[in-house]
Every structure is written in C-alpha cells, then in structure tokens.
Amino acid sequence: VKIGEVMRSIAVGEVIESRLQGYEPGQLVQGMFGWQDYCATGPGGLFPVRRLPRGASIEASMSVLGLTGLTAYFGLLEVGAAKAGETVVVSGAAGATGSIAGQIARIKGCHAIGIAGGDEKCRYLTGDLGFCAAIDYKAENVAARLRQLCPQGIDVFFDNVGGRILDAAILNLAHKGRVVICGGIASYNEVAGSDGPRNYMNLVVRRARMEGFVVTDYFDRADRAIAELAAWVARGEVRYRVDVQHGLENAPAAVGRLFAGDNRGKQLLKIACTASAESDALLGRPGV
Amino acid sequence: VKIGEVMRSIAVGEVIESRLQGYEPGQLVQGMFGWQDYCATGPGGLFPVRRLPRGASIEASMSVLGLTGLTAYFGLLEVGAAKAGETVVVSGAAGATGSIAGQIARIKGCHAIGIAGGDEKCRYLTGDLGFCAAIDYKAENVAARLRQLCPQGIDVFFDNVGGRILDAAILNLAHKGRVVICGGIASYNEVAGSDGPRNYMNLVVRRARMEGFVVTDYFDRADRAIAELAAWVARGEVRYRVDVQHGLENAPAAVGRLFAGDNRGKQLLKIACTASAESDALLGRPGV
Numbered sequence: 001v002k003i004g005e006v007m008r009s010i011a012v013g014e015v016i017e018s019r020l021q022g023y024e025p026g027q028l029v030q031g032m033f034g035w036q037d038y039c040a041t042g043p044g045g046l047f048p049v050r051r052l053p054r055g056a057s058i059e060a061s062m063s064v065l066g067l068t069g070l071t072a073y074f075g076l077l078e079v080g081a082a083k084a085g086e087t088v089v090v091s092g093a094a095g096a097t098g099s100i101a102g103q104i105a106r107i108k109g110c111h112a113i114g115i116a117g118g119d120e121k122c123r124y125l126t127g128d129l130g131f132c133a134a135i136d137y138k139a140e141n142v143a144a145r146l147r148q149l150c151p152q153g154i155d156v157f158f159d160n161v162g163g164r165i166l167d168a169a170i171l172n173l174a175h176k177g178r179v180v181i182c183g184g185i186a187s188y189n190e191v192a193g194s195d196g197p198r199n200y201m202n203l204v205v206r207r208a209r210m211e212g213f214v215v216t217d218y219f220d221r222a223d224r225a226i227a228e229l230a231a232w233v234a235r236g237e238v239r240y241r242v243d244v245q246h247g248l249e250n251a252p253a254a255v256g257r258l259f260a261g262d263n264r265g266k267q268l269l270k271i272a273c274t275a276s277a278e279s280d281a282l283l284g285r286p287g288v
Numbered sequence: 289v290k291i292g293e294v295m296r297s298i299a300v301g302e303v304i305e306s307r308l309q310g311y312e313p314g315q316l317v318q319g320m321f322g323w324q325d326y327c328a329t330g331p332g333g334l335f336p337v338r339r340l341p342r343g344a345s346i347e348a349s350m351s352v353l354g355l356t357g358l359t360a361y362f363g364l365l366e367v368g369a370a371k372a373g374e375t376v377v378v379s380g381a382a383g384a385t386g387s388i389a390g391q392i393a394r395i396k397g398c399h400a401i402g403i404a405g406g407d408e409k410c411r412y413l414t415g416d417l418g419f420c421a422a423i424d425y426k427a428e429n430v431a432a433r434l435r436q437l438c439p440q441g442i443d444v445f446f447d448n449v450g451g452r453i454l455d456a457a458i459l460n461l462a463h464k465g466r467v468v469i470c471g472g473i474a475s476y477n478e479v480a481g482s483d484g485p486r487n488y489m490n491l492v493v494r495r496a497r498m499e500g501f502v503v504t505d506y507f508d509r510a511d512r513a514i515a516e517l518a519a520w521v522a523r524g525e526v527r528y529r530v531d532v533q534h535g536l537e538n539a540p541a542a543v544g545r546l547f548a549g550d551n552r553g554k555q556l557l558k559i560a561c562t563a564s565a566e567s568d569a570l571l572g573r574p575g576v
Contacts, residue, residue, distance in 0.1 A: 162489070184489050196484030201450070201472050204500030212492030 006034040007251065010047065010067055012058045013039065020049075028052050030061055035251050037271060046216055053226050063096050063266035064233055064240040065226050067215060071182060072100035072158075073225045074218040077108070079211050080156040080180040084109030087150050089169060091137075092160030094121035096240070096266035097182060099129055100229075101158045103238045106130050110156075113149055115142060115165060117261050129239060143168035153177060153206070162186045162197075170199040170210075179203075179210035185259065241265030246272075295323040295539065298335065298355055300346045308337075316340050318349055323539045325559060334504055341514050351384050351554035352521055352528035353514050355503060359470060360388035360446075361513045362506040365396070367499050368444040368468040372397030375438050377457060379425075380448030382409035384528070384554035385470060387417055388517075389446045391526045394418050398444075401437055403430060403453060405549050417527060431456035441465060441494070450474045450485075458487040458498075467491075467498035473547065529553030535560075 001008055011033040015023050020043060023029060031049035033039040041049055052061040063069060075097075076082050088105035092098040093114025102125065105112040114125040115135045122134035135145045142165055146154065153174025159166050162184030170179065203210060218225070232238035243263040245254040248271045257263045289296055299321035303311050308331060311317065319337035321327040329337055340349040351357060363385075364370050376393035380386040381402025390413065393400040402413040403423045410422035423433045430453055434442065441462025447454050450472030458467065491498060506513070520526035531551040533542040536559045545551045 167484075181489070181492050183492075187489070196455075196486040196488050198484040200484050200488075200498070201469070201475070201500070203498065204469050204471075204502065207499075207501050207505060209497050209499035210488070210491065211495075211497035212489070213495050214492065217495060 006036050008032060009034050010062070011039075012052065012061055023049070023051075028058065030066070035248060037248065053230060056230065059242045059244075059266075059268070060230075060233065060240070062268055063242050064100055064238060065229055068096040068266055069100050069229050069240070070218065070222055070225055071215040072097045072104060073229060074215055074221075075180045075182050075213060076101045076104050076156065076158055078218065079213045080158060080178045082108060082110050082156045085111075086155035087111045087113065087152060087174065088156045088158065089113045089115065089146065089150065089154045090158045090160075091115045091165050091169070092183070092185065093125055093131065093134065095160060095263075096242075098158065098160050099125075099265070100238060100240065101182075102131050103129055103232075105156075105158075106132075107232060107237055113146075115161075121261075137165055143171055146172040150174075156180065158182060160185060166197050167199050170197050170202050170208075173202060173206040173208045175206055175208075177206050177208040179208065181210060181212040242268050244268045244270050246270050296320060297322050298350070299327075300340065300349055301327065311337070311339075316346065318354070323536060325536065341518060344518065347530045347532075347554075347556070348518075348521065348528070350556055351530050352388055352526060353517055356384040356554055357388050357517050357528070358506065358510055358513055359503040360385045360392060361517060362503055362509075363468045363470050363501060364389045364392050364444065364446055366506065367501045368446060368466050370396060370398050370444045373399075374443035375399045375401065375440060375462065376444045376446065377401045377403065377434065377438065377442045378446045378448075379403045379453050379457070380471070380473065381413055381419065381422065383448060383551075384530075386446065386448050387413075387553075388526060388528065389470075390419050391417055391520075393444075393446075394420075395520060395525055401434075403449075425453055431459055434460040438462075444468065446470060448473060454485050455487050458485050458490050458496075461490060461494040461496045463494055463496075465494050465496040467496065469498060469500040476547070530556050532556045532558050534558050 012028055012030050013033050015025050015027045015029055029049050029051055031041055032047040053065050056065050082088050082105055088110040090098045090102045093102050094116040102112045102114050112131045113133045114131045115137050116122055116125060117138045119136060122136045125131040125134040133149050135142055146168055150172055154169055154172050154177055155174050157169040157179045159181055160183040163186030243265045251269055254267055254269045258267055300316055300318050301321050303313050303315045303317055317337050317339055319329055320335040341353050344353050370376050370393055376398040378386045378390045381390050382404040390400045390402050400419045401421045402419045403425050404410055404413060405426045407424060410424045413419040413422040421437050423430055434456055438460055442457055442460050442465055443462045445457040445467045447469055448471040451474030531553045539557055542555055542557045546555055
C-alpha cells in the first residue's frame with residue numbers, strides 16, 4: 001500500500017446504492033473495502049464482493065467463516081495434509097487463524113498442541129478450545145517443551161509466527177513432517193529482514209517440507225469449507241472470538257494490538273457511518 | 289562419526305573371503321566400507337553390500353550410477369517433480385550431484401541453469417554438459433543474474449549449497465516453485481549454525497515449497513534409475529567425471545578439496561591394498 005492510498009482491508013458493509021443485480025440497498029456484503037467510511041466497488045477482483053454466508057453474523061463472516069477460518073481450514077488440511085493420529089503444532093494458537101487450525105486438528109483426530117504468549121492464552125487453548133497442550137513461549141523453552149510433548153516429532157507445524165519458534169519446530173519435526181507457512185509476525189517489522197530458519201537443514205534429515213500458501217488460491221472451494229466450518233460452529237465444536245475496537249481513527253492502533261499480542265480473537269474494527277443505523281461496518285486487519 | 293571410529297564412506301572393494309552366497313572372492317562390491325584397507329561386513333543395513341551394476345566401471349559405480357547420480361535423479365524428478373518446459377536451477381552445478389541433476393533436467397526438456405564457482409566450471413557447464421546458462425557465484429551477483437535468466441521465475445531449485453545462494457534462489461522462485469534441499473556445503477563447517485534462508489517468507493508469496501530428502505529412501509527403485517542413467521551415459525547424453533586422489537593417508541585432504549571447490553567431478557580416493565593387484569579400492573566421500 002502506497003503512502004496516501006486507502007489502507008487495504010477486508011470489511012463487511014451495507015449496500016447503499018447498487019447497479020449490480022442481486023445487490024440491493026440494505027444488503028450486507030463482504031469485500032476489500034479498505035479503511036474508509038464509504039467504498040465504491042465493482043464485481044471481480046481478488047476479493048470479489050459477496051453476500052455474507054447464509055445465517056452468518058457479521059462477526060463470524062469476518063473471522064471463522066471468513067479469511068482467517070478459511071486460511072486455517074485449507075492450510076491445515078490441504079497444505080499440511082493433517083491426518084488423524086498425527087501431531088499438529090500451531091503457533092499464534094490463540095489468534096484468529098491459529099485457534100481455528102488447532103480446533104480443526106482436534107476434530108480431525110490429531111494431537112493438537114498450541115503455542116501462545118502468556119498463561120491466560122494458554123489456558124484458553126486447553127480449557128476452552130480443547131487443545132491437548134499449550135506452550136507459553138514467553139515463559140517456557142519452546143524447543144524443550146516441543147521435544148517433551150511430541151516424542152514422535154511434529155507431523156504438521158502450522159506457523160503464524162516465524163523466528164525462533166519456527167526454528168524450534170523445525171528442530172522437532174517428525175519423519176516426513178510438514179511446515180505450513182501461514183504467517184511470520186515475528187519478522188513483519190524487521191526492515192533488515194529476519195535471520196531465516198537456522199535449522200532448515202533438518203528438513204533433509206527428516207525428509208520434511210516447508211510450504212507457503214495464500215488462501216485466495218482456494219476460493220473456488222470456499223463455499224464447501226464455509227459450510228463445514230459453520231456446521232462445526234453450530235454444534236459448538238469450533239469456538240471463535242472477536243476483539244472489536246471502535247472508530248476509524250483507531251484503525252492503526254487496532255493493527256498495533258496484533259503485534260503486541262493484546263487482541264483476544266480476531267481483531268476487528270467497527271466504524272459507524274451516517275447513512276443508516278444498520279450501516280455500521282466491521283473492518284478486519286489489512287491485506288491477507 | 290565418533291573420535292576413534294572408522295570414518296564412514298561408500299566404497300568399492302574386492303571380496304577377499306566370503307560366507308555369503310553369490311559373493312565369491314574376486315567379486316567387486318559396493319558398500320559402506322569406510323576409510324580403511326580392509327572391511328568385515330554383512331548383508332543388510334542402510335547401505336547393503338551389492339554388486340556393481342552390470343557392465344559399470346568402478347568410477348561410474350561410485351558417481352553417476354552410484355549415490356550422487358541417484359541423488360540427482362530422485363531429487364530432481366521425484367522431490368522436485370521437474371517437468372518439461374520448466375526452469376531448473378542447480379547450485380554446485382559442476383559437482384558430482386549437481387552436474388547430473390542439470391543434465392537430467394536438460395534431457396527432460398527443462399531450461400537448465402547452473403551456478404558454480406569460477407569461469408572454468410561455468411564453461412564446463414555450458415560447453416560440455418549442455419546447460420543453457422551458467423552463473424559464476426564468485427564473480428557475479430547471483431540474485432540479479434537469476435532474475436535476468438529466469439524472467440518467469442525458478443520452477444525447481446536443486447540446492448547443494450545453501451547460504452546466500454539459496455536466498456537468491458528463493459527470492460526468484462516461480463509461482464508453485466519447489467526448492468529441493470540436497471545439501472548445504474556453505475554451512476557445513478559453521479559451528480554456530482548458519483543464518484538460514486532469510487527470504488523464506490517468499491515461499492508464501494510464491495505458494496512454493498522447500499523439501500529435504502535422503503536418497504536411501506529411494507533405494508527400492510534404484511535399479512530402474514540406474515538403468516536409465518546408464519542408458520543416458522552410453523548414448524553420451526549424460527557426462528560425468530571423477531577426480532581420483534591416491535592413498536588412504538590423503539583421505540582428509542581429499543575431503544578438504546570439496547570444501548575448497550578444488551575437485552573436478554566426483555571426489556574419489558584410490559587406496560592400494562596388498563591382497564592382489566585387482567583389490568585397489570576407490571573410496572568416495574564420507575556419509576551421504
């Protein structure tokens with residue numbers, strides 16, 4: 001995003017005026033509307049405007065049934081190819097994507113272990129979300145705990161973090177292990193670039209692979225995935241939470257919460273527009 | 289290998305005495321015989337004793353039809369899944385494994401580009417081995433040259449080197465590119481460990497993967513691969529060379545040649561034993 005451009009963001013908004021059939025005023029739609037009160041947009045593009053999934057709340061559409069839920073779903077099951085009985089480790093596990101990835105792993109019969117920062121988040125993982133175990137990276141030696149918790153090694157490491165946590169996971173991969181690179185928040189702000197995973201040669205020893213992906217590549221199959229996620233949510237098997245901040249002027253601070261680890265669930269921002277009482281919009285974090 | 293143990297090495301030797309049916313004195317066999325004049329061994333193990341491929345010379349059995357040839361074959365075609373029309377880049381391309389990988393890529397209809405150190409090796413790649421282009425990492429900016437030579441990006445990067453060359457390749461991957469981690473000689477001697485590939489997050493942007501492998505996993509299919517390699521060699525489509533040093537006392541220095549880049553082709557060591565004139569043995573480099 002260039003200086004002066006509208007900051008990119010997925011958002012839910014209300015149609016005020018439309019020349020596109022099937023999109024009438026009052027309809028709630030989701031799209032790449034950006035950090036702004038109003039957005040003029042058209043069909044097509046990488047994030048085509050679409051109606052919210054049937055029966056889904058704005059909050060769910062922006063999290064578990066939106067980009068982060070789909071990222072967890074396709075990243076774990078397609079890229080990571082997690083199978084029942086395998087050990088799945090998720091970093092950033094209390095976050096919007098990681099929490100869903102871990103719960104899908106649990107539902108699929110995997111041994112799900114989460115890495116998060118702080119005791120509160122770790123208790124949330126094991127107490128509320130059904131992770132088998134949680135590692136507090138702020139207080140524990142991640143590599144040592146992984147060795148202890150995964151005596152057979154890690155079959156799938158779903159990484160949102162990078163840095164030394166990724167290193168610790170690579171060190172503890174199982175034979176034919178898979179590292180799914182979903183994000184790397186540890187190095188997003190390092191202008192000079194991070195050091196990269198020092199232990200990558202362990203990929204040879206373990207005959208393992210490390211793979212990146214972008215969820216938009218799977219959009220043609222999103223409807224089926226959303227239906228499956230929605231069913232899990234309806235049955236209480238997948239839980240999610242959103243962290244709603246308010247006011248467009250607070251958008252930068254809301255993003256900052258992600259980097260400080262202050263958010264509890266999917267970071268959203270609600271902005272009140274003047275068009276109607278129903279036109280409140282929820283903005284998610286920028287980009288993918 | 290622990291201090292005081294026999295240094296591991298694949299070798300060809302002559303059977304002097306045998307209680308194993310089919311292995312008579314005088315027979316040439318290949319196995320993990322180590323740096324020593326004589327070796328007592330049995331059947332089984334990771335590198336089971338086997339006869340040389342039919343009609344193969346000792347030199348070929350220790351290189352193009354041996355571990356390095358098989359590593360190139362399975363690494364490129366199975367792990368890298370190189371397909372006709374794709375761009376394949378090989379590091380350590382003048383080496384025993386890289387030179388075969390590049391030639392197989394060429395035979396399979398790929399655009400084969402080699403990275404090697406020095407003008408002589410680069411001329412060998414394009415002049416003798418039929419690579420499309422060569423990059424001299426000692427004299428050229430590898431990332432810039434890759435960008436120039438691979439405008440569509442690298443589909444398969446077959447890496448024997450690691451370090452900044454791996455970084456440059458990851459930076460230039462094509463959509464759905466594959467990095468085959470075969471070796472990482474740049475960091476083998478770094479006690480503190482290398483920095484790791486700084487650009488690994490480009491795996492996400494490119495939806496790419498990085499995968500390690502060990503050739504022994506493919507031994508059950510070695511015979512068919514050796515037959516295919518032997519046919520290419522017989523037709524002159526695959527060339528190989530060996531660099532034979534002499535004398536067991538020169539074994540450490542022979543290994544050092546690999547790290548200095550002094551070897552020209554597969555580094556072998558010939559040791560003269562006293563049993564018979566035919567019992568000269570050729571020792572390859574230790575381990576896999």
